[in-house]
Amino acid sequence: MYISNYDHIIVQEYCPEVNEGDLVVTFFDGDLIATILRESAAGEWKTNFSLGATQLTYTLTEEQEQIALAAQAAFPECRLLSVDMLQSGKVLEVNALPGGKGLLDLYGISLGTIVMDRLEREILGMEIAVSPGPQVIKAEPAARWEDIYYLYNGYTEPVEVLDVFSDEKYNLSMRDLIEFRPQNPEFILSIPHSGVLVPTRYKEHFEIDAKSLLEIDLFSDILYESIGGLQVISRLAPFFVDMNRSREGSESKYLPKHLGNPPTEYYSIEDELVLQKEYNKAEEEKILIYYDLYHRILASLMENLKREQGYALLIDAHSMSSIGLGRVHDEGEERENIVVGTLDDTSAHPDMIKAFVDSLKHGIKRSGLGLTLAKNDPYAGGFITRMHSDPDNHVHVIQVEVTMDTYMYEPIDSDKTKRYALKQSRLRIAQDFLRKAVLAASETARQIYS
Secondary structure (H helix, E strand, O other): OHHHHOOOOOOOOOOHHHHHOEEEEEEEOOEEEEEEEEEOOOOOOOOOHHHOOEEEEOOOOHHHHHHHHHHHHOOOOOOEEEEEEEOOOOEEEEEOOOOOHHHHHHHOOOHHHHHHHHHHHHHHOOEEEOOOOOOEEEOOOOOOOHHHHHOOOOOOOOEEEEEOOOOEEEEEOHHHHEEEEEOOOOOEEEEOOOOOEEEHHHHHHOOOOHHHHHHOOOOHHHHHHOOOOEEEEEOEOOOOOOOOOOOOOOOOOOOOHHHOOOOOOOEOOOOOEOOOOOOOHHHHHHHHHHHHHHHHHHHHHHHHHHHHHOOEEEEEEEEEOOEEOOOOOOEOOEOOOEEEEOOOOOOOOHHHHHHHHHHHHHHHHHHOOOOOEEEOOOOOOOHHHHHHOEHHHOEEEEEEEEEHHHOEOOOOOOOOOOOOOEOHHHHHHHHHHHHHHHHHHHHHHHHHHO
């Protein structure tokens, strides 16, 4: 029957691995929108949502992302597509008509809005030039984030960097080191402390060892990146340049001691200066270029959002040790799993803060993991929160800290065989309730300003 009715038949290999779920990686114009993990219903091997499959948020590994990028690049004629693949990296198919309901339900991403906004900008961005002869229409897409990418101009030389986690070296551009990733354009996500890279020209200024990793919010980029937003991520180690400090340092008695040092003078958890060899003036100025770019991007995004929607919401995202270490008032004490910093409820509109906290409480309770939540203790808000929050002028900032043991085996874990490993299931649960909390705050902001 099939042979008589169809000219072509495709036979697809059955892969038993699909019982562990498959990945749907959606792209538009080469940009990765988001990834969904589909797990089949009990007694069913197919992962179709219509057959009861569960859809979960998922962060691709670097290898998985490279495979998906290569697959979508093979079909340049398809502006919108999804790559369906197994977690092993095996590609099952490329879908030219991906659905959008899962993205909306899981991430709050409206695929239709992204496509229509892009097409609208392309149409409205057409420049019409009149020549002596027939009218010539030259179409140039209007780049929405052109003013952000403009900030990278002039940084053309690649930088050799050392990965202090893997001890490998790479040549990376400024856009790799201070990364801007536009996803959901309703809020800003700042991830300042997850970086593991140090330019090799400055390596001799540090004693890089296992202790160095205690100064990094390890894998916090993986924890938060699935939230979406207009993401600004420092890939540089915070002990090399700390984006969450005042440029000139501060001696204010109102600031905790560890927030007073300038970006290039990082003090360890043991209250010791990490810098072993002092910078000269020229070196310090070159390092501060990274710092200045990070904060210029944040400031430009806030102005863009205020202009477009009347307000800006910034989430400053961190992780922390599960026990207070070193120069903190809770030294030696076990910490709550999630800490929301709001400068004692002055960094954002109270309704936004309430929506964020209430959503977290609901998600934590629903997870059944026995996680705990606190506000403003031990961290009420770092420099980024203090510097940029201005609710009276429609700029709202919420800081969030998550203990590393919530989603990974942290560096202080006594079991060396597990140290640094991600707790995959807990990671996905944490990603889910954090994303929903941010979306709840964002939705409340829209209501306030509607």
